[in-house]
Amino acid sequence: MSTLAREIFGDTFADMFIDRHEYASLEDREVYEACRINGRRATKTQMAARHEALVRLVKELDPCTVRQVFYQATVRGVVEKTEAGYDKVQRALVDLRRSGRIDYRQITDNTRWQIKPQTYTGLEDALITTASTYRRAVWNDVSAYVEMWLEKDALAGVVQPVTYKYDVPLMVARGFSSLSFLHSAAEDINQRKVPAYIYHLGDHDPSGVCAGQKIEQTLREFAPDAGITFTRLAVLPGQIAEWSLPSRPTKDSDTRAKKFGYAESVELDAIHPDELRHLVESAIVEHLPRDQLKVLQVAEESEREMLKIFASKTRTGVQP
Numbered sequence: 001m002s003t004l005a006r007e008i009f010g011d012t013f014a015d016m017f018i019d020r021h022e023y024a025s026l027e028d029r030e031v032y033e034a035c036r037i038n039g040r041r042a043t044k045t046q047m048a049a050r051h052e053a054l055v056r057l058v059k060e061l062d063p064c065t066v067r068q069v070f071y072q073a074t075v076r077g078v079v080e081k082t083e084a085g086y087d088k089v090q091r092a093l094v095d096l097r098r099s100g101r102i103d104y105r106q107i108t109d110n111t112r113w114q115i116k117p118q119t120y121t122g123l124e125d126a127l128i129t130t131a132s133t134y135r136r137a138v139w140n141d142v143s144a145y146v147e148m149w150l151e152k153d154a155l156a157g158v159v160q161p162v163t164y165k166y167d168v169p170l171m172v173a174r175g176f177s178s179l180s181f182l183h184s185a186a187e188d189i190n191q192r193k194v195p196a197y198i199y200h201l202g203d204h205d206p207s208g209v210c211a212g213q214k215i216e217q218t219l220r221e222f223a224p225d226a227g228i229t230f231t232r233l234a235v236l237p238g239q240i241a242e243w244s245l246p247s248r249p250t251k252d253s254d255t256r257a258k259k260f261g262y263a264e265s266v267e268l269d270a271i272h273p274d275e276l277r278h279l280v281e282s283a284i285v286e287h288l289p290r291d292q293l294k295v296l297q298v299a300e301e302s303e304r305e306m307l308k309i310f311a312s313k314t315r316t317g318v319q320p
Contacts, residue, residue, distance in 0.1 A: 028056060032076045053078045054092050055101050062106045063161075065154045066090055067269040069107075074246050081246055108157025110172070127311035134307060136300040138167035144287040145192040147185070148233075148280060149173050149215060151202035151268060158273050159201070162280045166293065176211050179218070186222030195227040199283050201276075204235035205265035206256035233279055235266050245270040 026034070034049035042050065057072050058064060070079070070089040079085035096102040120126040139145060148163050149171045150156060156172050163170040171185060189196045200215060202208035209232075216230040239245065247264035268276075 026052075028053075031056065032078055035078045050078055050088070051092055051096060051101070054089065055096060058093075058096075058102050058106050061273045063108045063157055064106070064273050065108055065158065065269060066093055067154065067267070068158070068273055069093065071246055071267070071270040072272065075244075081248075108154070110153045110156035124311050124314045127307055127314060131304050131307035131311060134300065134304045135167065136296045136303070138288070138293060138296055142288060142292065143194050145189065145194050145196045146284055146287055147171055147189075147196070147198050148284075149198060149200045149212075151175055151200075151208055151211060155201075155268060155276075158276060159280055162277050162284070166281070166284045166288070168284055173211065173215065175207060177215055177218075182215065182218040183222050186219050186226075189219065189226045189228065190223045192226075195229065196223075197283075197287055198228060198230045199233045199280075200230070201234050201268055201280075202232070203265065203267050204237070204240065204262070205250060205267075206260040208235070208265075208268070209260065210256050231283070233283055234271060234276065235268055237262075239271070240266050243271065243275065 031049055031053045035046060035053050053076070054069060054073065057069055057076075057078075061068060061072060066089065067086070070086045073079045073089055074081040074085060079088050093102065093107060097104050097107065118129075120129065146166075147169050148159065150159060151173055153172045153174055156170060160170055173181075198216070198219065200212040202212050212232050216228075219230070220228055235245070240247070245266045247266045247270075250260060250263055250265045271279075
């Protein structure tokens, strides 16, 4: 009905009469088209369309950051690729979470966290908790060690499900890493006595590229005898072209801008979360023997059941 009204009477008339709930029945393409305001102030129905579009984007990207939603919204023309457009997305996502249309857990934020010791109500509680979180070490019998380095802590919640699944350390570097953090990481690599494969995820801009180079240089300095293969996984120029990633002008204020050689920069957040997770998973499984994870998961489930039996016997007072 809304599409027909627009065709017959035009946008202005349709905006007066279309109920915002009608957008829920439209196809994605129609919803994204209904958001476009062409420089004018958004009408109530256009705002409703924007909210519907963002709800659909979050459902598609889940889990994701606010900035990832913004970039995907710009690609689809929901908002303009400006700071004002980002503010629109940020405000809308606040409203949508408060209204219950978006689950709070769908938007990740690893920049704020809590430190608290793990405690239990008793031995049974400890055993049950251990059983539910028990994991078999994946890499003990593999002649390789893999680490994933991430420039942005806000994206940790997006990548972590994959690194957690494969028992791979996720190193959140926050741009340029501290010397102590790098020294600790190098010591760990040295102790492994197997080839180390380090992957870096960062922005395609002077700071992001330089930060990755500095991580590689310092790890090699602190672990000179370790077999380190360092790979920049994203963002790469080829990925920008292949995925038509939205860019921003490279900051002239950055002293490394001239050496960077590109007028446009691309943030890691611009990559679709599914593509980002696929990149991470593909890099990891390249070093795992075929079916290694499946075999370990079978053993893991069996041992988890044993822990549950111990917990049950503890509750009844029977000696395990």
